[in-house]
Amino acid sequence: MSLHGAHAPSLVNFLLNVCDWFERPLTWAGVEYEPFRALLRAKLVLDHRRNQKATGGVSLVQQAGFGMMLAIYLLFGLGIGGLAWVIRDPVYYTALAMTFTIGALAVPLLLDFSHVLVDTADVDIVAPLPISERSFLAVRLVHVAMYVGVILASLAAGPLVLGSLAFQSLAFFSSYLIAVLIAGGSTLLLVVLLYLIVLHSVDVSRFQDVLVYFQIAAVVVVFGGLQVGPRLLGRFGVLEWLEARPELVALYPPAWCGGLVAVSLGDPRPHLWLLSGLAVLTPIAMLAGVRLLTRGGFIRHLYALARSTPTGRQKPRSHGITGWLAPKLTSSPIERAGYDFFLGLSSTDRGFKMRTWPGFVMSIFPMAGIFFLESSWERTTSLLPYLAYLPVLAATMVAGNMRFSDHHEAAWSTETREPDKASAFQRGAMKSLLVRFFAIPVNLIAIVCLALAPRHGLDVAIAVLASTSIVSFLVPIFSKDRPFSQKFSQSLAMSNTGSAILLMVLLGAAIGVQIGTGYLPGGKLAGAIVFASLAAFSVTYFGKRDLLPPEIARSSASRRGRRYRRSSR
């Protein structure tokens, strides 16, 4: 079977056929098209097979995972589209829609696709081959751009259709489409530029650390900015001040696309032409920047990055209270090994930090910001539902890390040939995780927030999300016939996945109830309980079949195997 034959997945062939349309511009940009296409195809096939590998086939949930994300974006897009009947100025409407588009696109680019751009794993394969650095970078860019394109399409569908109806103009459709392409391309290029600048300016051995802090800061700015920005503008009368000086809107990049759309709708104001020009020129300037920076050698930097290892004596790290608690919480050297492993990991592992800190920071940031801006404790407590989102984030963090722990435990038991002690190692790891991040206290805080908080649809949705997390955490705990450590691990994983999958349904339902009744029937707590029950049912129903993480499925299979061997003796 050939990678390039008829057996290649049809989606891969489709994406490559789309890519073929751009052969000329890519060749013009200095990309060697044949090697580029071969490597891109291999990467797409690998993506496809990686999904298969996880569960032995492309499962419903894996398809649903990406599909659900797109559906959520589609829903958000429809919401933004509906605003076209409220905000009648095409400049402001498009600026708002583009703010959302850029923000929604920047987050997955920074968090989920950064590893595709600066992944060092396959540098050993590519570096000895006579492929140009530009072609190699192009593979990575196009690889990410394909995912970005799908996300962008689902985000833009709502505003495109509803906006065209609201403004009753086909020109809106075509100009908004161009604006989306410009905004999406610029966001992608901006992220790439930022990575390239970091790659060029920082010692490669520090690159990963810098990247983590940079990503955390970016997430905080995106999420926190959306929360704090409008209040900041309102408090200092910035909006009124800006209304008197419309040309200053040029300082706000999403408004450039607004200018483009307004010009296409026939608005003759001169400052809009300036905005349109900026919208068109920005991606061109960014592309030039990327070309300039890649002259220094993209592969060379990545290769150095892959080879970089910390040198010299490493200072022993202090773990404060978590380290102090270690001897008190662990009862055997094996447990202590698991405990220490995770403690060390939390200080050094990039993935661990990324799964952990942005969530905590971005939830607390708007709370603190609004408190200081409005100097009002009452207003701040009204935002407590945002804090209720913490358990979802905590569950995401813990679940992600527990999966890592499963892999590590398997490797550990294989290496030591003591699989009978693996559960003790796992137990130590979990204790470390719990002490490190206080996952359960955070869930308790969320319950308190739930009782205090919901005032409108969005708050209810967030609170329900928190309750989903809690319920889906509890369901497997009460299941029978498996050790506590496995139940716990499954709980955490389901708490994360279940919440994510139910997000769209619950958000839609909460908004629907809000629109229909103004308030939830029977009071806020009763409404939350109804949604929590729905969540419990859904998570239990789906969880038994598809949400079971593969590693737990594997351990379940080996447990059955052991039982079978015992019974057959």
Added chain:
Amino acid sequence: MNDPAQSDLAIRISGLKKRFHEKRVLQGLDLEIPRGMVFGYIGPNGAGKTTTVKILAGLDRQFDGEVEVAGFDVRSDPREVKRRIGFVAESAALYEGLTAWEFLELIGRMRSLSDRVIAHRAGELLKLFDLGSRAHTRLGSFSKGMRQKVLLSAALLDDPEILFLDEPLSGLDVASTILVKDLIRSLANAGKTIFYCSHMMDVVERVCDRIVILNDGVVAADGSFEELAHGERDRSLEQVFSSLTGQRSQASEIEHLLQAFDPDQAR
């Protein structure tokens, strides 16, 4: 102007220095390796062997000195160098989700080979390395030795002028080891240059025309095995290596260690 590709020398190294932070890995290396030679490059761990190979293969361009491979400067013409070489690293990565055939096909396309050439050569190489029946199995399920064979096949796919082998026999079984040794000799007879890094002294002794022993980033000895052994018939390369690199017998330390593990003494 002379065509660099027509140079008599396969490799020319002049004053090569490389340092990692405070550690000086290579301290002014000078080497000239003619075409068609099997060149053995040995040394203790940390002597700078792998660093040298990576520089020669155009993977590391941060060094002092001059390095030419196949007549091209590795710093200014790394792509010309890479077009003319094959490289097998000791523990190189593979795309584990691809099959052996798909991986070779990818490498062939990246080297701009035609489909017909790729199909013919990949088929022959996989058959030679006894992987014909596993050609369509994913690399993730391959043993270390099988992966090494795939890497060797990938390195040979483009019929390189110069082949860099860094511990190529790592993980190979006896039959495959014999095959690779025969292959190396045959390639040299066909005019290829083999730069062979290894800790397997007996193989180096038998296969290589010229041997360089590297110690602490400098050349400790350079010549054929007979020259290094000073004509002493019963002297092995291992003994020459030990005397030149200051490796001494550690029998007494081993004895001491075994005593420490003695259960009677532990009580």
